[in-house]
Amino acid sequence: MSFERTDTSTLGRWxxxxxxxxxxxxxxxxxxxxxLTFSASPAVAVRFGLGPYHFVKRQLIFGFPAMLVLAGASLxxxxxxxxxxxxxxxASVMMMVVVLVIGSDIGGAARxxxxxxxxxxxxxxxxxxxxxxIAWMFSEARLHPGFPGRQIATALLALGAVLLxxxxxxxxxxxxxxxxxxxxxxxxxxLVMVGVLILLGAAGAVGAYFAFHHVQVRVAHFFDPRADxxxxxxxxxxxxxxxxxxxxxxxxxxxKLILPDAHxxxxxxVAGEEFGVLVCVAVIALFALVVVRGLSRxxxxxxxxxxxxxxxxxxxxxxxxxxxxxxxxRLMPAKGMTLPFISYGGSSTVGMALAMGMALALTRTRYPxxxxx
Amino acid sequence: xxxxxxxxGASGLHTGNDLQANVPAVRxxxxxxGALAVGHARLVAVAxxxxxxxxxxxxRMVDVGVFSHGLGLLYYHASANPTDVSRADIVDRNGxxxxxxxxxxxxxxxxxxxxxxxxxTNKLLSVLxxxxxxxxxxxxxxxxxxxxxxxxxxxxxxxLVNALGIPGLHFQKDERRVYPQGDLxxxxxxxxxxxxxxxxxxxxxxxxxLRSSHKPLRLSIDIRMQQVVHDAVKNAVTRFSAVGGxxxxxxxxxxxxxxxxSFPDFDPNNPPAPNDPAMFNRATDGVYEMGSTFKLFxxxxxxxxxxxxxxxxxxxxxxxxxxxxxxxDFDAQNRVLTVPEILIYSSNIGAARMALKMGADKQRAFLKxxxxxxxxxFQVPELGMPLYPRHDWRPINTATIAFxxxxxxxxxxxxxxxxxxxxxxxxxxxxxxxxxxxxxxxxHRVISTKISGEIRYLMRQVVLKGTGKFAxxxxxxxxxxxxxxxxxxxxxxKNHDVRSSxxxxxPMNDPRYAVLVLIDQPHGTKAxxxxxxxxxVAAPAxxxxxxxxxxxxxxxxxxxxGTARGPRPASHGHRGIADTNRVSRPAKHNxxxxxxxxxxxxxxxxxSSMEGRHVATD
Numbered sequence: 001m002s003f004e005r006t007d008t009s010t011l012g013r014w015x016x017x018x019x020x021x022x023x024x025x026x027x028x029x030x031x032x033x034x035x036l037t038f039s040a041s042p043a044v045a046v047r048f049g050l051g052p053y054h055f056v057k058r059q060l061i062f063g064f065p066a067m068l069v070l071a072g073a074s075l076x077x078x079x080x081x082x083x084x085x086x087x088x089x090x091a092s093v094m095m096m097v098v099v100l101v102i103g104s105d106i107g108g109a110a111r112x113x114x115x116x117x118x119x120x121x122x123x124x125x126x127x128x129x130x131x132x133x134i135a136w137m138f139s140e141a142r143l144h145p146g147f148p149g150r151q152i153a154t155a156l157l158a159l160g161a162v163l164l165x166x167x168x169x170x171x172x173x174x175x176x177x178x179x180x181x182x183x184x185x186x187x188x189x190x191l192v193m194v195g196v197l198i199l200l201g202a203a204g205a206v207g208a209y210f211a212f213h214h215v216q217v218r219v220a221h222f223f224d225p226r227a228d229x230x231x232x233x234x235x236x237x238x239x240x241x242x243x244x245x246x247x248x249x250x251x252x253x254x255x256k257l258i259l260p261d262a263h264x265x266x267x268x269x270v271a272g273e274e275f276g277v278l279v280c281v282a283v284i285a286l287f288a289l290v291v292v293r294g295l296s297r298x299x300x301x302x303x304x305x306x307x308x309x310x311x312x313x314x315x316x317x318x319x320x321x322x323x324x325x326x327x328x329x330r331l332m333p334a335k336g337m338t339l340p341f342i343s344y345g346g347s348s349t350v351g352m353a354l355a356m357g358m359a360l361a362l363t364r365t366r367y368p369x370x371x372x373x
Numbered sequence: 374x375x376x377x378x379x380x381x382g383a384s385g386l387h388t389g390n391d392l393q394a395n396v397p398a399v400r401x402x403x404x405x406x407g408a409l410a411v412g413h414a415r416l417v418a419v420a421x422x423x424x425x426x427x428x429x430x431x432x433r434m435v436d437v438g439v440f441s442h443g444l445g446l447l448y449y450h451a452s453a454n455p456t457d458v459s460r461a462d463i464v465d466r467n468g469x470x471x472x473x474x475x476x477x478x479x480x481x482x483x484x485x486x487x488x489x490x491x492x493x494t495n496k497l498l499s500v501l502x503x504x505x506x507x508x509x510x511x512x513x514x515x516x517x518x519x520x521x522x523x524x525x526x527x528x529x530x531x532x533l534v535n536a537l538g539i540p541g542l543h544f545q546k547d548e549r550r551v552y553p554q555g556d557l558x559x560x561x562x563x564x565x566x567x568x569x570x571x572x573x574x575x576x577x578x579x580x581x582x583l584r585s586s587h588k589p590l591r592l593s594i595d596i597r598m599q600q601v602v603h604d605a606v607k608n609a610v611t612r613f614s615a616v617g618g619x620x621x622x623x624x625x626x627x628x629x630x631x632x633x634x635s636f637p638d639f640d641p642n643n644p645p646a647p648n649d650p651a652m653f654n655r656a657t658d659g660v661y662e663m664g665s666t667f668k669l670f671x672x673x674x675x676x677x678x679x680x681x682x683x684x685x686x687x688x689x690x691x692x693x694x695x696x697x698x699x700x701x702d703f704d705a706q707n708r709v710l711t712v713p714e715i716l717i718y719s720s721n722i723g724a725a726r727m728a729l730k731m732g733a734d735k736q737r738a739f740l741k742x743x744x745x746x747x748x749x750x751f752q753v754p755e756l757g758m759p760l761y762p763r764h765d766w767r768p769i770n771t772a773t774i775a776f777x778x779x780x781x782x783x784x785x786x787x788x789x790x791x792x793x794x795x796x797x798x799x800x801x802x803x804x805x806x807x808x809x810x811x812x813x814x815x816x817h818r819v820i821s822t823k824i825s826g827e828i829r830y831l832m833r834q835v836v837l838k839g840t841g842k843f844a845x846x847x848x849x850x851x852x853x854x855x856x857x858x859x860x861x862x863x864x865x866x867k868n869h870d871v872r873s874s875x876x877x878x879x880p881m882n883d884p885r886y887a888v889l890v891l892i893d894q895p896h897g898t899k900a901x902x903x904x905x906x907x908x909x910v911a912a913p914a915x916x917x918x919x920x921x922x923x924x925x926x927x928x929x930x931x932x933x934x935g936t937a938r939g940p941r942p943a944s945h946g947h948r949g950i951a952d953t954n955r956v957s958r959p960a961k962h963n964x965x966x967x968x969x970x971x972x973x974x975x976x977x978x979x980x981s982s983m984e985g986r987h988v989a990t991d
Contacts, residue, residue: 142408182419188411240438277438281431288427295420299413307412311419318423322430329433 014075017364022293023074025286026356027067029341030349032283033267034063037344040256040270041263055263055344062346066353073357074364078306081358085132085309088125089156095122096163123164123172124351128358130160131179131312138187139305150187153180170208170215171335175319177201182315183308215333222333232266235259236328240272240280247276263344265336268328283342284325290356291318297363306362313359317352459548460569461582462589463562465596466631466807470589472552472562472576472641474569477525479547480534482513486541490514493539497522500533513541524567525549550576552641557603558594560635560654561753561805564644573652575805578752593629593807598622601921602632605914606890610636613895613910619655619784620914622922623887625792625878627808628801628816631886633657633785655893658755660781664858664907665719665840666791666876667777669828671728672712673794674739676824680731683827685712689722695772700725716831717839719855721776728775733766736774742819743790743800745782752805757783777856784874788889791876795832795852795884798825833881844877844912846920848930852884853877853915855907860894870894875911879919880931886922890914 005016034056041055048054076084099122134153141149157180164173181197189197208215239255242248253273256262262270272280294314298307317340324339326332338348463472480501487493490513498506501523512520524547526534531544550565552558563574569584571577579590602620610618622632635655639645645652653659675681689710693700702720715723728736740746740761748756760781762770773779785803793800798820808814820828832852835841840855856874874891878884890911897903901910923930 186412186415186419188408237437240434243438245439272434272438277435280434280438284427284431284434288424291427292420292424295416295423298416302409304408304412307409307416311416315419315423318427322423322426325430325434329430329437331430331433 010075014364017366018074018360019293019297019363022290022363023070023360025290026070026341026353026360029283029286029290030063030067030070030353032271033342033344033349034059036267036271036342037263039250039253039274040259040267041344043257044260044263047260058346059344059349062349066341066349069350070353070357070360073354074360076358076361078303078309078362081132081309081361082136082305085129085358086136088129089133092122092126092129093159093163095120096126096160098122100163100166119346121345121347121351123167123169124347125354126160127172127176127179127316128313128351128355130156130176131183131316131355132309132358134180135183135305135308135312138183138308142187142304150184153184168212169336170212171323171337173208174323174335175316175337177204178319179312179316183312186308186311187304218333218335222330232260233327233330233334236266236269237330239269240277240329243273243276245277247272247274247279250274264338265324265343266328267339267343268325271342287318287321287340290314291321294359294363301363310359310362313355313362316355317359320352460550460565460584461587463575463579463583464589464591465558465594465599466591467595468589468591469596470553471558471592471594471596472550474548475551477527477547477549478531478544479521480523480526480531481519481521481543481545483541483543484513484515484517484520487513488540493541496537496539497534497542500537501530554596554599555642556638556640557596557599559638559641560652560656560755561592561594561633562641563753564641573755574654574753577754591807592805593624593631594633594805595631595925597925598632598922599634601918601925602634602888602890603636603638605917606634606636606892608917609890609892609895609910609914613892613898613901613905615895615910616893617655618890618892619659620890620918621656621784621788621888622918623788623792623803623889624808625796625884625887626801627812627814628789628792628803629808630785630803630805635659654753654755655891656784657749657751657753658757658783660757660760660783661872661891661893662778662781662858663784663787663874664777664856664872665721665724666787666854666856666874667780668716668719668724668775669791669794669832669854669876670740670743670745671724671736671775672716672831673820673824673828674736675712675727675731676827677739677820678731678735680735681712681727683712683830685727686710687712687715687720687723687726689715689720689726691722693722693725693772695725695729695769696767698769698772700772713831713834716835716854719776719840724775725772728771729768733768733771736771737766739819740774740780742817743793745780745786745790749783749785749789750802751785759783759786777858784889784891787874787876788887791854791878791889792884792887793819794828795825795878795881795887797822829878829881829884832878836877840906840908841875841877841912843908844875844915844919846879846916846923846930848932849919849923849928850880850882850931851877851916851919852879852881853912855912856891857906857908869905871905873905873907873910875907875915877912877915877919879923880928885928886919886926888915888918890918 037056037059041059042052045054046052073081134156137149137153137156139149140147157176160176161173164170164176181201184197185194209219210216235255235258239253239259242255243253248254251274253270256270256273259266259269268280268283271283291314295311298310301307301310320337320340323332323335323337324343327334327337338345340352341349460474462470462474464470484490490510493513494506494510497509498504504523509522512522522542523530526544534542548569550569552562561574563576563578564572565576566572571580571583575590575592576583583590602622606618606620609615617636619635620632621630621634623630633656635653637651639649639651672681675685681687686709689702689705690707692702700721702718702722704718706714706718706720710718710720710723712723712727714720715727737746746759746761748758761774762779770779789803790800793816798818799816800819801814801816829852832841832854833850835855836845836851836853841851841853844851844853854876856872856876858872858874860870860872872891872893873895874889876887876889878887892910892914895905895910897905897909
């Protein structure tokens, strides 16, 4: 694609203002996700009694629309992003309520909603729109003293947390809490309150431990790797170790065959076994590039809403990647969390494409003259 | 393009107002500028935190993938784990597995959780057809908390039961003892009960050891020799339609039992009822009158106490009357016999006269010293108690005990005692545990090395010239002694039912291995002219054993000497009558005029099987 610098069409301006390096990294990640689904999913699909390429086909079906969503969302103006999110957060909250009533149960939790033949996980669309809407609330509160933006943002967090914990989905609750915490922090939360929040977060983690049996089990497995149920994480570690520096080669993985969630939560282990540690480190570097570069670019952004909203979206991306990879590498107790863009999953891929598209839209280079004309 | 662009200059700061389309950006006031300054500073902190976290993950990735810190623990978890079973293996001296434990699962049910006992029973029977339908249905319908349904499922059976998806069925980890050698070492190894406790044989004797350590228990048994002895004994028992038999190989230097077979035997993987006769270990538990093999002890004792020398002569010209009981020779020579001739012709009269000359006290003391009067110390619980005149050792007892009647010991007693006689005169306890090379085995002297050499000479003579000819294998310098004892039934010796044995060792110039075969109630065949004595039944079995184990233990057969007469002497046929192998007599006896004695051999070697007919009981 090439545009003249002087091209002032929508696409022309987009091309010269969007963060092309980050966009390229994201598209590369989606592509890697498709390749790894080829490696990781046939064994799982056969185990489920589906055709070997069931998940591959579906990942392709979702992968290209995801790229379109990514690019399309990045064309939006900040105002359009805010409006889309305001509508989206309301729609996804409603769907999450519906999920609790009539949701499909996959893997022990009711998280999916079947609409016109598509299984949709509303929480994947709640997270990015939530990040943008609370950024709006925080910035309004900061810029217009007296506006109860912080209270509204916190109430929205509470609503989302209740709906997610009811599914139950502790992992997503953790993510939206993280987004809320980071945005609140950036919006100028006094440091004393930051300390209080960290304590509250710890209390919340302890609370989750006592409230949810499966959380207790997973924490127990984290501390005792030989307990029966930590099979999945241990198999993942063995797979990575089996692959070594350069991997055993595409399709040559053996431990992936017995890894129950090879195509979703533990796809990094399959990447490690077949393509090696170097490729995995490159993938980690791509995630780090997107997050750190995205946050860094915000340093020259003067609009508080944009700083907060984009930070929230990049944080969502980074937190999900970190939770997924830390789980696979046994750095934290197992948490069902997809690896953004890479793991199989239509809702998570499209939802994440929306999030990153909006983040790219917000981080497009804007010149004062543009608005002033 | 830089990856992480520096902050743009402070000029042109503007607030969120420009979100409103076409609203001109305004320079921000103090409050807004302060908010942005704080936000930007904290943004750096957040970005750094994310960067460090991704860095830590990358480091961990390399650590897991390239190094293996802590992964050993994980592999331990998944590998086939010997500690999954609670009982150690039993192996032979070369590490061949004789007994091992396999992890299995046991199927049980909690009847209260079974929704439909009839459906569950039908489904279960479809994959486990050996279950008893009525019993399973009753169990599943009961109000008990817990019922066992099936022990020791195979992995496939477990999979099938699991696939039925019946709630209320559960699996419990279990283990099963497996004996890969089948009936080969059945008596010696013994059995375990359903709770994996040893109930017989080595399994019982070493029960604590097997349950406390996962290290395999190594026995002195050599499974190759065991196989050879098993073949030979089974073959003899079958050919002579015998009731049973046993065979033992012992290392004479150490007392290690290298092979021990009792027949009939059983498959320990599918054992018969506990009182089944096949479960009886004849080799350690059966006490038998051994017959003429005891003449070796008689001669050794007579030499030791000065009652006789190799050159002594005893009158066997007519039956011996001991206080009214008449002792006959079966193969009567009706003349005065030298001590070697007494052994060669197995003369009861000669043996009795030797014993009577020595006296009862010395005979008894000697038999005690070679272990014949007490149960053995040996590593199985099934040990027979010798039978002999406890209080009243009269002259007639002395006379008959000289040729192995009126005293009953186990086959293991006999081979252990004879091993002491030929191993330079040192008695060692028999043992089932391997003796490390070079280790000194405790023992006590029973005769001098000189007398030990004389006994070896006598045994060699028996094979060269006497009743043991069928045991000869050219080049192995085998020595031995036949034994044929009549059975006592209801207090009377029973005509024609005998126990035939052959007690052998090789090579006789420095014996390493003692071999004993005993066949219980053999019946003569056409090939043996209807004869069932040790010479015809047990001696050929011993010959087969020695010719097969010799190469196993690296024994190089000695080349026949004195072949000036042409063809190999052994080529004179199966009866070995003209075997001219030189006597492997101890050097100290060379030139004493006893090397070759011109003893004429009867055409058919006969053992003194009828001996003692008239002395049976009184």
